[in-house]
Amino acid sequence: MSVKNGEVEGPKNILLFKAPKCSNSGRQLLRDFRILKRHNSVFQTHMTQHMNGKHQTVKDEAIHLARNYKCGLYCIASSSKKKPLGLEIGRVFNKLSLESVKFKVLDYVPIDAFRRAYTHRNISETSDYAVSLVIAQGSFFSNGSMKQAKEILTDFFHSYNDGKIYLEGVEQAIIISSKEPDLIYIRRYKIGLTCGTGADSPKVQLYEMGPSIDLQLTDSCIPDPELMKKAMETNKKIHITPGIGVDKKIIKRGKNAKTTIMANTVGKVYVPPQNFDQIYTPHAKLRKQRGKEND
Incomplete structure (x- = not known):
């Protein structure tokens, strides 16, 4: 039913x-x-x-x-x-x-x-x-x-x-x-x-x-x-991904995701182009100081 x-x-x-x-x-x-x-x-x-x-x-x-x-x-x-x-x-x-x-x-x-x-x-x-x-x-x-x-x-x-x-x-x-x-x-x-x-x-x-x-x-x-x-209610389709040494997790099947023969989930993720010169990191000043000392 x-x-x-x-x-x-x-x-x-x-x-x-x-x-x-x-x-x-x-x-x-x-x-x-x-x-x-x-x-x-x-x-x-x-x-x-x-x-x-x-x-x-x-x-x-x-x-x-x-x-x-x-x-x-x-x-x-x-x-x-x-x-x-x-x-x-x-x-x-x-x-x-x-x-x-x-x-x-x-x-x-x-x-x-x-x-x-x-x-x-x-x-x-x-x-x-x-x-x-x-x-x-x-x-x-x-x-x-x-x-x-x-x-x-x-x-x-x-x-x-x-x-x-x-x-x-x-x-x-x-x-x-x-x-x-x-x-x-x-x-x-x-x-x-x-x-x-x-x-x-x-x-x-x-x-x-x-x-x-x-x-x-x-x-x-x-x-x-x-x-x-x-x-007559239906449940949302779920995908069970078992791993070696890891407990089974119940997750929703994402977009552009597929399961390999080894039961691993592989997905495609879109990442926009990044300019590393403009990326802020909290240790940027410390890296510059170490660079001057090495010089």
Whole structure:
């Protein structure tokens, strides 16, 4: 959400929270999210509804745990009569709930169901550190609650940001699409690259790896304007110049300044022409007396 030093921040830690009423499909869905976000996610279950002597809702407990684990996102899986499988995904900023969206899961196929299929085809799984290519498509993401849902889901699934991308390092693609006003489809594919003889560019093949999720947007919580303004604030770009045997200093990058390979800052400074005969120095008289004595 926020921008630091002119660069978009990396992926946030995610709290995966199981509500007290949660079906087996909800637990399996959280496990699949844990597989996709194994390096920056925390899985917790509902423990108690009383914290600090006050009755707390499931959302309040999830936000409380997100603060403790320093998570910027939370995902709650629950079950009810109206929603056999429901999801709530939201952002946390400054230890407060910033915004959230609620979904009803219409259809869900776990990763294990796809795993049985691609093992027979000798297709290997993606590596633990695979970079995900997240694509959000659909005309219904242009405004309103659907746009908010798209931004939160993209923030939920996006991987690490880097100025350089190694093509073979992008092993999987997560597609978030919308064909109807309140329906969202999430699919995950493995990207296979095969180079043919005499071809300049590799041939791309997609293998669906799961999970396959169909969501219906049921509700959304609009962020507070003042809190959203603070979350979107940007910091001035700073330059850190480390030195050998010297503590690190944080300074503003000056004009006509650059950093060398040895991490030293080199800058050009304009100095006007100086007439040394007219420059006053406090020891000018003493220098003249010593000159006469030498003569």
